Amino acid sequence: MKAQLSLLSIALVASLNSVPAHAKDALQFKDVFNFKAAKTTQLSEDGKVLSFSATPYRGNATGQVYTLNNNKLLAEVERGTKPQINKVANWVAFTQVPTLLAKETTKKKSTLKNNLVLVSTATGEQQTFDNVKDYQLSDDGKWLAYRLDQKADKDDDSKDIDDAKNTDKTSEIKPDKKDKVFDLIVVNLTDATTHTINSVFSYAINASGSELIVSQSYPDGSDNQVALISLNNTFETSVLIDEPGVVANKIAWHPTKNIAVFTLGNYVNDDMRRRDHQLKLWQNEQLTDITSPEKNWTIGKTAKLSWSEDGERLYFENHPKLAAKVKDKKYTDQASLFDYDTIRAQKGLNVWHNNDAEIKPREEQQWNETNKNKHYQAVYHLNGKRVAQLSDVDMPYVTLNTNSRNALLGSSNLPYLERIMYGGFFADYYAVDVNTGEKKAIIKDYPFRPSLSPSGEFAAYFNNSQVQLKDLGNNKVSTLTKAIKAVFADDKHDYPSAQPGYGFAGWLEDSSQVLVYSKYDVWAFDVNTLKATQLTQGKESNTQYRIIKLDKEQVGFAKNDTLLVSATDLQNKQTEIAKLNLTDNSITKVLTGNKRFDVIKKAKNADKYLFTEQTYHQFPDIHQTNFSFKKAQRVTHLNPQVDNFAWGQKPELINYKGFDGEDLQGVLIKPAGYKKGDKVPVVVYFYRYMSQRMFDFPKMELNHRPNFPMFTSNGYAVFLPDIRFEIGHPGKSSTQTMINATQKLIDLGIADPDKIGLQGHSWAGYQSAFMITQTDMFKAVVSGAPVSNMTSAYSGIRLKSGLARQFQYETGQSRIGKNLFEAPELYIENSPVFFADKVNTPILIMFGDKDDAVPWHEGVQYYLALRRAGKDATFLQYEGEPHHLKKFPNQVDFSIRMMQYFDHYLKGKPAAKWMTEGESFIEE
DSSP states (O other), X not given: OOSOHHHHHHHHHHHHHOOOTTOTTOOOHXXXXXXXXXEEEEEOTXXXXXXXXXXXXXXXXXXXXEETTTTEEEEEEETEEEEEXXXXXXXXXXXXXXXXXXXXXXXXXXXXXXXXXXXXXXTOOEEEESSEEEEEEOTTSSEEEEEEOSOOOTTOSSOOHHHHHTSOGGGOOOOXXXXXXXXXXXXXXXXXXXXXXXXXXXXXXXTTSSEEEXXXXXXXXXXXXXXXXXXXXSOOEEEEEXXXXXXEEEEEEOSSSSOEEEEEEETXXXXXXXXXXXXXXXXXXXXXXEOOSSTTEEBOTTOOEEEOTTSSEEEEEEEEOOOOOOOOOOOOSTGGGGOHHHHHTXXXXXXXXXXXXSOHHHHHHHIIIIITTOOEEEEEETTTTEEEEOOOSSSOEEEOOTTOSSEEEEEEOGGGHHHHHHHOOOEEEEEEETTTOOEEEEEEEESSOOEEOTTSSEEXXXXXXXXXXXXXXXXXEEESSTTOOSOOBOTTOOSSSOOOBOOEEEEBTTSXXXXXXXXXXXXXEETTTOOEEEOOOXXXXXXXXXXXXXXXXXOOBOTTOEEEEEEEETTTOOEEEEEEETXXXXXXXXXXXXXXXXXXXXXXXXXXXXXXXXXXXSOOOEEEEOTTOSSOEEOOOOOGGGXXXXXXXXXXXXXXXXXXXXXXXXXXXXXXXOOTTOOEEEEEEOSSOOGGGTTOOOOOOOSSSOOHHHHXXXXXXXXXEOOOOOTTOHHHHHHHHHHHHHHHHXXXXXXXXXXXXXXXXXHHXXXXXXXXXTOOOOSEEEEEXXXXXXXXXXXXXXXXXXXXXXXXXXXXXXXXXXXXXXOXXXXXXXXXXXXXGGOOSOEEEEEETTOSSSOTHHHHHHHHHHHHTTOOEEEEEETTOOSSOOSHHHHHHHHHHHHHHHHHHHHOOOOOHHHXXXXXXXOO
């Protein structure tokens, strides 16, 4: 870190130990470290076992296993992460990671190894296996296979690198650099006996737990093979493929039958991109090839394999064979040193041409992440032994749902790559027949995703402010919502782009009805009669109903289904859970109260549901119930320490007017110990809509935003207002809305008008940076990653995506609505850098100098302008950080500095030394 470390350390220690004398239980920064979150929550298919990793914000995680018959904590696994429950739920497997201390102090990270811990769900007993690279548990829980993350011993009977030294170097077939092999340990979990298979690259156990396929690879490639191994006491081995250099990259067993597929390549071709892979099918003790419909297509190393749940379809990826690689010219002799072609071949150059569909950073990003190893989707129908190509070079994308038997949604954005840079995202959409690969056009040049019926016969989409239904058999388009007195267009949309609808809930599984969302309700439209049925009655009670989809692969709803729905009161913001009976359209609320309820999981094969309930003061612990929801039981108690702190008052909604007189709301959280009539310092945090957080438990972390309880337990009120914008004038409209919102707190006698601070990041960072050019209402502002000059940012680049930033201004978040040449005055009007001389508010600007969304020199521009104008501005440049701080020391540092900044300007506390003197650049 290039700074005075001694001064920073003093500031950190002082902040960590500073607790107001009047509040013994005020939250301190070190207290935030201890708050846990349930990560990678798993529910067994039979609904009897719950597991997750209880992960503190700072510290070592603990794997937890609960038995849901009695809600008891069965086992805790030290440093247990990424739990997996096998199919019959007799084991929970945890990846045990090294200690946090080891991670922070070990210089060579590759020396740190993970362990595997198995927990018996019958007894809670634990078994630990050291140095585990990866593993698989059999569905029946009788077998464990794992690769041992260590090099083989020199005296190992298995073939190792020393053997390769004795071979002819010219005959070696070397594996790809990143392809690592390890010994595979197979454990019989019934008697703890083990069997070792050497030099394994890939492996997979079948559904019945009776067989294992392995791909073995050796340093010289001579003895490479793919083998089938019986999982019994004999470990009988049958060699499926035995040839020098052979390797199976992906192996996938059928979900129920003794059938497997694998992609087979050979290291003889050392060009990974051009190496042909065969798709092999192992069935009835025989190997056969699955070939692509086009002869000049092949399968690459990164191709994915996946079976449908019923095992009737195998989805795989392929691509056209690539042209031969152009041989690089290199310096080889004296003459080559002076050869123009060879010299120029060593250049470093990107040519940006006006006819390029994409600008070079986007082209490079897409090449590295998508196009370099681009594959297309195909499907093999097991019973008919036929292949259908589902996507191709002209229509490259398919939204894959492996359970869909008839049709998938396909799309192509290729015609619109150039327009994306300034106009947003568009695509042509198609219905793709799963059986034949036939494509039917749904709609072209469209900015939203249509909804395709399970049969593939109909599609619904929002266009011309209405929901449209297209019959793909005759291409007839019918408007469904025109005569209905309900709001189907998103009335919160304040962008200079096409107004979207509220979306689709899905379809009945027989495709007879499409379920559509209006602002409040769920509607069903018959595809034949076009008759509309209102399934919920939310408008009358200002309640927004939305169907809860716990199975993301569900294709459609049955006509007599009873569905879970969320019911959000748009006035008081509480979200309850109800049941919607599709037979009679009755609604029954099952989880109610002044809280937010969320159903998070359902057991695959049992009547077991998990849900959370939360408020600002109540952590969202996990509860269990059945579909009746009559006997809900709390399972976890992750953060009981909440009760030990003066957390703040119960949140309340504040009503005020937007810039145009619209009714808006904000969430106000008064400080702990607040008494009526007190005027207190307020920190305003915002982005766009915030009032929906009324019942949210705050995120217990330190980052680019204030930790709300850190402020409300230390004498501050926190205010989260909704903000609205006028197209063309986002700066002034958001400023007026913010003035109205904040003035309401002053009028209510809650906010001390001389002690109001403002904090925002990214888009809200821009707003806060602009607002202080228009008003002196705020006494201190902390602005993270703000755009300060729209004229320069307009033609900047979002480094993460490689996209030009122009679309953000013309059609997106920045809401100018015109290009720079059409309306330069709007770009200037909305740029705080041009009005830096009007600023009278102290501002702390924060940026990471590797920001991949906003050019970090936007912060430099504003800082330099404010500095030139003689204003109170401080700039924090966090080294190597992207748009949001990722490094823990920087997260803590910024959170402490933010608190110190507000403490000084809003509470009158002495300024920290860095605020008055800065910190000198020192590099040892």
